[in-house]
Amino acid sequence: MLSPEIIQTAPKILLHDHLDGGLRPSTIVQLAKDSEIKSLPTYNANELGDWMTATADRKDLELYLEAFAHTLSVMQNQDAIYRVAAECAEDLADDGIIYAEVRFAPELHLANRLSVPQVIESVLAGFQSGSEGRGIIVNALICAIRSNSRSKEMMEFALQFRSKGVVGFDIAGPEIGYPPSDHLEAFHLAMESDFPVTIHAGEVGGAIYIQEAVEECGASRIGHGLGLQYEIPSNEDAGLGESKLVSLFLDDQIALELCPTSNLHIGAVDSFAEHPISRFLELGLCATINTDNRLMSNTCLTKELQICTETFGWDISTVYTLMRNALSSSFIPTDLKEDLNSVLSDWYLTPSRVHGNT
Numbered sequence: 001m002l003s004p005e006i007i008q009t010a011p012k013i014l015l016h017d018h019l020d021g022g023l024r025p026s027t028i029v030q031l032a033k034d035s036e037i038k039s040l041p042t043y044n045a046n047e048l049g050d051w052m053t054a055t056a057d058r059k060d061l062e063l064y065l066e067a068f069a070h071t072l073s074v075m076q077n078q079d080a081i082y083r084v085a086a087e088c089a090e091d092l093a094d095d096g097i098i099y100a101e102v103r104f105a106p107e108l109h110l111a112n113r114l115s116v117p118q119v120i121e122s123v124l125a126g127f128q129s130g131s132e133g134r135g136i137i138v139n140a141l142i143c144a145i146r147s148n149s150r151s152k153e154m155m156e157f158a159l160q161f162r163s164k165g166v167v168g169f170d171i172a173g174p175e176i177g178y179p180p181s182d183h184l185e186a187f188h189l190a191m192e193s194d195f196p197v198t199i200h201a202g203e204v205g206g207a208i209y210i211q212e213a214v215e216e217c218g219a220s221r222i223g224h225g226l227g228l229q230y231e232i233p234s235n236e237d238a239g240l241g242e243s244k245l246v247s248l249f250l251d252d253q254i255a256l257e258l259c260p261t262s263n264l265h266i267g268a269v270d271s272f273a274e275h276p277i278s279r280f281l282e283l284g285l286c287a288t289i290n291t292d293n294r295l296m297s298n299t300c301l302t303k304e305l306q307i308c309t310e311t312f313g314w315d316i317s318t319v320y321t322l323m324r325n326a327l328s329s330s331f332i333p334t335d336l337k338e339d340l341n342s343v344l345s346d347w348y349l350t351p352s353r354v355h356g357n358t
């Protein structure tokens with residue numbers, strides 16, 4: 001069995017993590033006091049952390065999203081956003097992550113008249129500062145909110161910052177009733193600009209949302225994609241060829257950004273044992289493991305890996321596969337991928353490190 005210490009020490013790649021879902025409870029309390037925000041459910045940091053997890057864990061995506069009103073309430077000025085982004089990079093580095101793509105929706109940070117470029121600049125500066133000297137690179141993904149109608153505008157801003165640390169685009173928020181195809185203009189602009197896209201799809205919605213995301217909207221990664229499991233015949237002998245969608249995921253190695261604890265909290269799966277991540281890996285799908293919202297799920301990548309290792313009996317080679325899947329589907333240039341791939345192979349293929357002897 002892999003110890004938590006080994007998993008934490010192992011170099012890791014994280015592709016799906018929300019900036020407004022990963023604040024330190026103590027920071028929320030401090031920022032709320034600084035801005036004289038009176039609406040937090042409690043001003044005790046420990047109690048606030050517990051409240052966030054209890055609020056998230058109600059087996060319903062829309063209820064899950066309620067906790068974000070409080071994190072977003074304290075992220076409405078540039079200093080606060082910068083601090084949250086810097087602490088995010090620090091916390092991810094402490095968790096042994098060497099490369100992360102962290103996403104946020106600029107349109108949720110405009111309540112106090114910040115401009116979208118001010119929001120993006122604050123996040124990027126925070127990532128830069130928090131990463132310095134910590135052996136981690138953090139890039140940003142810009143999200144548009146799928147229940148709003150600003151996706152094309154947000155894509156334009158993403159493109160404006162593409163050489164400055166924004167490496168991709170996503171849509172997030174409530175899924176049912178808001179299919180990816182509602183935002184085709186934004187996705188067409190991404191395709192014309194050869195700009196990478198990941199889309200939250202099949203988190204609670206069915207395979208049709210996933211199909212739209214890859215076939216119509218050009219997504220090369222899918223946030224969650226749990227709906228794909230229903231396309232896989234329960235009897236493996238029936239052959240995967242029966243589902244065109246699964247074949248497409250296999251052939252093109254479209255990545256699935258799975259987030260086990262978050263998936264459990266919103267009720268998308270009933271238990272860790274029933275989570276499809278292990279089955280997806282066995283079938284050769286490009287599964288990755290992620291945190292989604294570290295605060296709401298009271299988690300980190302080490303913890304997600306530890307839970308799955310205990311549940312599915314994974315060994316270090318499975319962790320290595322997950323990290324290579326994440327790296328190969330990350331939105332970074334080939335030369336950087338090669339550099340990071342060397343870091344992964346140096347560690348995972350050195351038996352003494354894996355067994356904790358060095």
Ligand SMILES: [Zn+2]
Binds near residue numbers: 016172200223292
């Ligand atoms: Zn997410």
